[in-house]
Amino acid sequence: MDFNDIQSAWKNEKTENVILPSHLDKINSANMPLEKIKKNLRNEFFYQILSIILIGFVPFFYSFPANAIPPFYLLFSIFVAVCIYYLVKLYVFYRRLGKTTLSTKDSLYETYFDIRLNMELYKTFGFALIPFVILFLIGFMYYVTPDFFTKGLNSTPFLVTTFSIVTFSILFMGVALEWWVHYFYGKYAKEIRKVLDELKEE
Template sequence: MNFDDIKSAWSNDNDDNVVVPSSVDQLKTLQLPVEKLRSNMKIEFYVQLFSLILIGFLPRYTYFAPVLIIPFYVVYFVAVAISVYYFFKFHLFYKQLNTATLRSKDRLYALYYEAKLSIEMYKSYAYTLIPFALLEMAMHMASRQDSKMKAVFQAAVTNQAIAITMVSVFLAMLLLLMAITTFWVNSYYGKYMKQIGKVLEEFKEAA
């Protein structure tokens, strides 16, 4: 990348409310987190796509009670439909997120807020998939003939206390996984967003 060209483009921007970066180092400070965001998004996309495809073959490679196969695929295809929508939005944002963004101050500011919205959307997507994952795990455990969970599931049908306990455990696991997801997203993307935000604040202060 030619940083002189980028700086020249910033200088020609008509936005008087934001100063031009005073050094190549400032431009590099912006470039690095943008590139890291793109890299992390690309890796996570392939990991999620591979995982989603692998889950679809789960009943073929592990035992599932015949009565649970159709419910499994109903849950699975709903999760796939949600994922397709997310992947589409993911692709659109990924195309916008590149170092060419540094050639426009307005675009960089807009992209910063778009990235924040996209991260919140990603959290929502992950939160939505967690119940599906827990349901499919429960169906798998209930299918095993030697599983103690199968006996627990059967007992929950007639015992209200056991049923309430199972629902409480399910909700606790749901909240725990949501907390882990939030921590993961903040660690994987949040630090780069903070770096971009810090540089943008420096531009404002220097204006």
């Protein structure tokens, strides 16, 4: 881009849309972390769908009693509906990233905040699964130690155990989600943020 090209662009467009070569190099450097995020999202879809399918066969893997199968699949259907809702939103985000062209500072800002927004969406997805984790753990306990539940739902051991399961599930999911989102998405979002900060300083 020579001086005449820059002068022409200055007259026809807003100043912030004029990209100098040095800016282009920095903006293009954000493509690598963006590709990493897209790759992780692709893997995420595959493993999430595979996990949902495998969970659906749990009653057959562990030979659930006949009276336990209907309630299991009732909860499983709700679980699948929640997963589909969030996975569709994340898939739309993935498709949007695929069409993203990082050619201006504005497009980089827009992509960065889109990534941050969907990172929070992913965390919401994880927290939406906590009730299913709790019910799974309680059901697993009932399957392994059915005598424990004969003491009554109001017994101290049952209440303490239920409280422990709920507390553990929330804390575990909270910590796990923070680590997962940071490791697979957050650190790449920080790289994009670093590019934006460098552009801001110029």
